Amino acid sequence: MATVAYKCPNCASPLTYDGVSGKMICAACDSQFDQETIEALNAPEEAGTVDFVAPTEEYTASDADQMQAYHCKSCGAELVTEGTTTATECPYCGSPTILPDRIDGGIRPEMVVPFIITKDQAQQAFEGYFKGKKLLPNIFKKDNQIAEMRKLFVPYWLFDCDAEGDIIYNAEKKHTRREGEWEVTTVEHYIVRRAGSMSFENIPVDGSVKLDDKITESLEPYDFTKAVPFQPTVLSGAMADHADVDADACEKRAVERVESSMINSLRNTVHGYNSVSVRSKNISSSGGKVTPVLLPVWLITTRKDDKVYTFAINGQTGELTCDVPTDKGKAFLWGAGAFAGIFGLAALVLYLLKMLASGTLLIAGIASLFAALVVVFLLIGQLKQAVSKSSAEGYSQEGCQLHVQYDRFLYANTTRRKIETQNKEAAA
Numbered sequence: 001m002a003t004v005a006y007k008c009p010n011c012a013s014p015l016t017y018d019g020v021s022g023k024m025i026c027a028a029c030d031s032q033f034d035q036e037t038i039e040a041l042n043a044p045e046e047a048g049t050v051d052f053v054a055p056t057e058e059y060t061a062s063d064a065d066q067m068q069a070y071h072c073k074s075c076g077a078e079l080v081t082e083g084t085t086t087a088t089e090c091p092y093c094g095s096p097t098i099l100p101d102r103i104d105g106g107i108r109p110e111m112v113v114p115f116i117i118t119k120d121q122a123q124q125a126f127e128g129y130f131k132g133k134k135l136l137p138n139i140f141k142k143d144n145q146i147a148e149m150r151k152l153f154v155p156y157w158l159f160d161c162d163a164e165g166d167i168i169y170n171a172e173k174k175h176t177r178r179e180g181e182w183e184v185t186t187v188e189h190y191i192v193r194r195a196g197s198m199s200f201e202n203i204p205v206d207g208s209v210k211l212d213d214k215i216t217e218s219l220e221p222y223d224f225t226k227a228v229p230f231q232p233t234v235l236s237g238a239m240a241d242h243a244d245v246d247a248d249a250c251e252k253r254a255v256e257r258v259e260s261s262m263i264n265s266l267r268n269t270v271h272g273y274n275s276v277s278v279r280s281k282n283i284s285s286s287g288g289k290v291t292p293v294l295l296p297v298w299l300i301t302t303r304k305d306d307k308v309y310t311f312a313i314n315g316q317t318g319e320l321t322c323d324v325p326t327d328k329g330k331a332f333l334w335g336a337g338a339f340a341g342i343f344g345l346a347a348l349v350l351y352l353l354k355m356l357a358s359g360t361l362l363i364a365g366i367a368s369l370f371a372a373l374v375v376v377f378l379l380i381g382q383l384k385q386a387v388s389k390s391s392a393e394g395y396s397q398e399g400c401q402l403h404v405q406y407d408r409f410l411y412a413n414t415t416r417r418k419i420e421t422q423n424k425e426a427a428a
């Protein structure tokens with residue numbers, strides 16, 4: 001058996017095992033620790049791996065008979081639709097140079113979430129978007145006509161897995177008290193361990209390189225209980241993107257979201273400290289499964305000053321997102337205006353209360369600055385810009401089930417500081 005020399009967390013001297021108490025003892029500073037604590041302090045960090053079982057079933061000969069593939073000469077998009085639907089333009093770039101092609105392999109989607117939002121509803125959502133957005137660049141103020149709303153099924157991979165997380169934290173509690181003319185600060189050091197499991201179901205990752213992940217992640221969530229089994233006929237009247245990013249490449253994105261959900265969930269169970277930092281973490285997953293699905297999206301592109309902007313609407317919920325930028329000039333004017341207005345009002349109130357002084361004005365200035373930033377932030381929120389999702393908590397029904405949870409005191413440091421007394425009283 002290998003012997004490991006453990007060091008005292010307080011003074012770094014070697015620890016020895018005491019057979020009588022069953023504890024690890026430091027002869028130098030008289031501390032004692034139980035073995036569980038010492039093992040947690042020395043827990044190795046292992047890179048977790050997740051193996052997802054990827055789907056292998058391809059389109060059948062009967063599917064191919066009922067389907068038609070297209071290839072866009074302009075942007076390279078590979079698309080499929082149901083045999084009687086004729087495509088005249090590419091749903092991604094609008095180019096009419098879209099050539100019929102043969103269905104050649106490709107993973108068969110298992111499920112399809114049907115469209116619920118009609119073309120009229122999507123059109124209304126798009127037109128309504130331009131109303132009341134204060135930071136909308138002027139180029140979007142007029143002529144937002146759309147030539148065509150494109151009804152598109154976007155290929156996604158849905159990831160399921162059971163994740164296990166074991167995270168050890170260094171935590172500190174700080175107390176300050178006064179003893180005569182001394183300020184005494186005690187920092188208590190703790191080791192905190194949380195281990196738990198989370199089951200994730202249907203974390204969607206889009207399998208299309210043509211659509212930005214930020215756009216597809218902003219369209220979440222979809223209700224997968226409404227999904228139907230794939231049949232070529234469900235594609236009728238719509239185009240489906242042939243998945244061009246394979247499941248392996250999407251796995252990375254799913255794993256990132258699983259890991260950050262695990263990290264957030266475990267961290268949310270650690271309370272009562274002044275500071276907490278991760279000392280070591282082990283996250284692993286098992287039972288990984290990937291399901292290929294098609295999800296409904298209304299896609300609208302508008303061209304402004306030679307740039308193409310994308311609007312996407314979730315075909316099931318009507319959620320809209322886009323890549324419209326914030327007008328920086330307007331954001332600055334709104335921020336400055338809000339600051340001037342709030343600061344002016346605060347100064348007036350201070351004046352009326354006869355509290356006008358450099359100190360109170362400074363506080364009013366800082367508060368006004370925060371308020372102005374909040375105003376700008378809310379106005380940017382109106383634009384519904386696409387942002388990526390960093391975690392996947394919404395895809396874990398039960399949340400995190402903790403199976404190890406302990407907080408152990410390690411040692412404390414005390415420091416003293418002499419308090420400078422401003423008014424020295426004459427000794428009586």
Ligand SMILES: [Zn+2]
Binds near residue numbers: 009011012013028031
């Ligand atoms: Zn020690």
Ligand SMILES: [Zn+2]
Binds near residue numbers: 072073074090093094
């Ligand atoms: Zn195209």
